[in-house]
Amino acid sequence: MEYTQEPIPEIRSERSIGMHGPNTPFRHWKVMRDYIADILHRNHYEDLISYNTTVEHVEKTGDEWKVVLRKEGKKQDYWWSETFDAVVVASGHYWVPYIPAVEGLEQFEKTRPGSVVHSKHFRGRDSFHDKRVVVVGASVSAADIAVDLVDTAKSPIHCVTIGHTTNVFFGDVAFDHPKIQQHPSIAKVVNRTVHFIDGTSVADVDHIIFGTGYSWTLPFLPSLPVRNNRVPGLYQHIVWHKDPTLLFVGAVGAGLTFKIFEWQAVYAARILAGRATVPSQEEMQKWEDERIQTHGDGPKFSVVFPDFEDYFEAVRELAGEGEPGVGRKLPKFRREWFRNFIDGTELRKGLWRRWNAKAKADLEKDGVKARL
Structure with missing residues (x-):
C-alpha cells in the first residue's frame, strides 16, 4: 500500500512478529504516522499548511472558489475567506x-x-x-x-x-x-x-x-450533496463533472490505499497544471451511469476491489507521462501489488482460524477434565 517512491520502513513490532512471523507485512500505527509525517516534512511541505484550521464553506463565485476558514483561539475564533483557482477535497470519508x-x-x-x-x-x-x-x-x-x-x-x-x-x-x-x-x-x-x-x-x-x-459528509460544500453515502458526479472518483477545478483524492473504498491516493493526486495535479485533460461532460456522465449499472448507486460504487489493475491503468493513462523531468512518473500496475494485498488478508484470516481452533480445543479439553 506504500507510495511508489517512498517505501514503508521495515520496522515490525514484537506483537506483530509474534502473530504473523518475522516477515509480517503489518506495521504499528505509530510507524505509519511517522511515515506520513516524514514525507510531509522532508521538503518543508508543512510550511504550506495551516494547522488547526477548519474549512467552513466552499463555493464557486465567478471563475474562483471562495473558501471560508476558521481558526480556533483561546478567547475567540478567527474567521476569514480566501479565493483559489481550484479546490482539491482530500478530507476522506472515515471521519x-x-x-x-x-x-x-x-x-x-x-x-x-x-x-x-x-x-x-x-x-x-x-x-x-x-x-x-x-x-x-x-x-x-x-x-x-x-x-x-x-x-x-x-x-x-x-x-x-x-x-x-x-x-x-x-x-x-x-x-x-x-x-x-x-x-x-x-x-x-x-x-x-x-x-x-x-x-x-x-x-x-x-x-x-x-x-x-x-457516513460521507461534506458540510462545507453544499453545492455537492452526498447521495447514498457516496459523492455523485465524480469521474473516476476524482473529477467533478460540472467543474474540473473541483477534484477529489481519496473518494474511494480502497485496498491499496496510499497507491490509489498517489495515482489520483497525480492525475488531479496534471489537470490543474494543464498537462492532462478531462473528457467531455457526456463521456464522464456515461462512465458514472455505466458504473451505477454494475456497482449500484450506493457505497459499492466507490469500491475499487477487485479491479485494481483496471482502475490504476485507467487513471495512469488519463494522467499521461508528464513532461520530461517534471512531476511523478506513474509505473504500470504490478500484479504483485494485488498478490501482496491478498496475501496480507489471508495472513490475518489464517491467524483468526488458528486462534479459533485453539480456543475450541481448549474448551473441549476443559470439558473432558470436568467430566473426569
Whole structure:
C-alpha cells in the first residue's frame, strides 16, 4: 500500500512478529504516522499548511472558489475567506461515525455515559475487563474488536452479524470463535437489556460497541450533496463533472490505499497544471451511469476491489507521462501489488482460524477434565 517512491520502513513490532512471523507485512500505527509525517516534512511541505484550521464553506463565485476558514483561539475564533483557482477535497470519508438509529439506545447512553462506543474511539481492551459487551457490525473493525475482547470481557462476546454484509476481504472468519455468539439486528434496548429481532435478548449489558462504518459528509460544500453515502458526479472518483477545478483524492473504498491516493493526486495535479485533460461532460456522465449499472448507486460504487489493475491503468493513462523531468512518473500496475494485498488478508484470516481452533480445543479439553 506504500507510495511508489517512498517505501514503508521495515520496522515490525514484537506483537506483530509474534502473530504473523518475522516477515509480517503489518506495521504499528505509530510507524505509519511517522511515515506520513516524514514525507510531509522532508521538503518543508508543512510550511504550506495551516494547522488547526477548519474549512467552513466552499463555493464557486465567478471563475474562483471562495473558501471560508476558521481558526480556533483561546478567547475567540478567527474567521476569514480566501479565493483559489481550484479546490482539491482530500478530507476522506472515515471521519463521521455511523451509528444506526436504535430504539432505546440514546437512553442507554444517558443512563450510563460512555456505554455506547464507536470503533473510531475504541482504544483497547482494558476498559472492558469483565464487562458484558455487544458488538454491532460484520466488517473488519467489528471483527478486530470482538477478537480483541474474547479473553477480557465477559464470555461470550455478543456480535450483531447475522443478516449483515461481511467484509469483502475478510469474510466472517473472525466471528467463528467459541467465545463469540452471533445475533441478528437489534430491535430495541430497554434499560440494560438488548433485544434482537429474532426475539432473543441479552440482559445486563455494559457496553454496545458499533463497528458500523462512517457516513460521507461534506458540510462545507453544499453545492455537492452526498447521495447514498457516496459523492455523485465524480469521474473516476476524482473529477467533478460540472467543474474540473473541483477534484477529489481519496473518494474511494480502497485496498491499496496510499497507491490509489498517489495515482489520483497525480492525475488531479496534471489537470490543474494543464498537462492532462478531462473528457467531455457526456463521456464522464456515461462512465458514472455505466458504473451505477454494475456497482449500484450506493457505497459499492466507490469500491475499487477487485479491479485494481483496471482502475490504476485507467487513471495512469488519463494522467499521461508528464513532461520530461517534471512531476511523478506513474509505473504500470504490478500484479504483485494485488498478490501482496491478498496475501496480507489471508495472513490475518489464517491467524483468526488458528486462534479459533485453539480456543475450541481448549474448551473441549476443559470439558473432558470436568467430566473426569
